[in-house]
Amino acid sequence: xxxxxxxPKHLITAxxxxxxxxxxxxxxxxxxxxxxxxxxxxxxxxxQYYNGEERAKGNILERFSAQQxxxxxxxxxxxxxELGDSALYFxxxxxxxxxTGELFFGExxxxxxx
Amino acid sequence: xxxxxxxxxxxxxxxxxxxxxxxxxxxxxxxxxxWYKKYPAEGPTFLISISSIKDKxxxxxxxVFLNKSAKHLSLHIVPSQPGDSAVYFCAASxxxxxxxxxxxxxxxxxLTVHP
Numbered sequence: 001x002x003x004x005x006x007x008p009k010h011l012i013t014a015x016x017x018x019x020x021x022x023x024x025x026x027x028x029x030x031x032x033x034x035x036x037x038x039x040x041x042x043x044x045x046x047x048q049y050y051n052g053e054e055r056a057k058g059n060i061l062e063r064f065s066a067q068q069x070x071x072x073x074x075x076x077x078x079x080x081x082e083l084g085d086s087a088l089y090f091x092x093x094x095x096x097x098x099x100t101g102e103l104f105f106g107e108x109x110x111x112x113x114x
Numbered sequence: 115x116x117x118x119x120x121x122x123x124x125x126x127x128x129x130x131x132x133x134x135x136x137x138x139x140x141x142x143x144x145x146x147x148x149w150y151k152k153y154p155a156e157g158p159t160f161l162i163s164i165s166s167i168k169d170k171x172x173x174x175x176x177x178v179f180l181n182k183s184a185k186h187l188s189l190h191i192v193p194s195q196p197g198d199s200a201v202y203f204c205a206a207s208x209x210x211x212x213x214x215x216x217x218x219x220x221x222x223x224x225l226t227v228h229p
Contacts, residue, residue, distance in 0.1 A: 040221065042220050108157055
């Protein structure tokens with residue numbers, strides 16, 4: 001158990017819909033990261049927050065947005081969903097924004113868009 | 115543009131033998147490298163890391179080697195155990211600048227260790 005909690009674990013929805021994925025970081029971790037893993041792909045970095053502020057952005061689509069709340073939990077919002085958005089979405093956390101790489105990952109949220 | 119590549123999708127090894135997983139990178143700005151292990155239905159877990167100022171780091175049965183001139187790193191598991199069967203991801207980061215803790219991952223290698 002990494003201490004990072006993600007909900008929901010599974011989500012099935014239709015094209016054009018909007019979903020919200022939620023992440024609670026490990027106790028004491030201030031930085032949250034979102035990664036997307038599509039079929040047969042490695043994890044693709046989407047976005048990073050540190051103590052409520054956006055710190056780094058990867059190849060995140062404009063239809064996607066995220067935020068980190070004062071209690072440090074984070075939400076990833078995916079809108080106007082397309083079939084290609086079907087993937088595993090991982091949240092990870094770390095103590096600092098510039099850690100030497102060790103991230104603690106949640107179990108992921110599997111999104112299926114039909 | 116795949117900046118971190120794991121060219122072997124899968125590897126099969128006998129229990130007790132050595133497992134060698136390889137990873138290549140193209141971005142010269144990467145200066146910290148990590149290996150993560152992932153079991154089905156779980157998130158990746160950190161295994162071992164190496165800074166670019168070193169060429170080897172060892173932790174128990176796991177050793178990571180870094181060849182900066184070749185932009186290549188490898189993970190050696192000796193001896194391999196059936197419980198090591200998992201997907202192994204190589205990852206890299208560029209410390210400082212605007213990259214912060216962002217990791218760039220390879221596609222993963224499925225390791226199967228047969229009893």
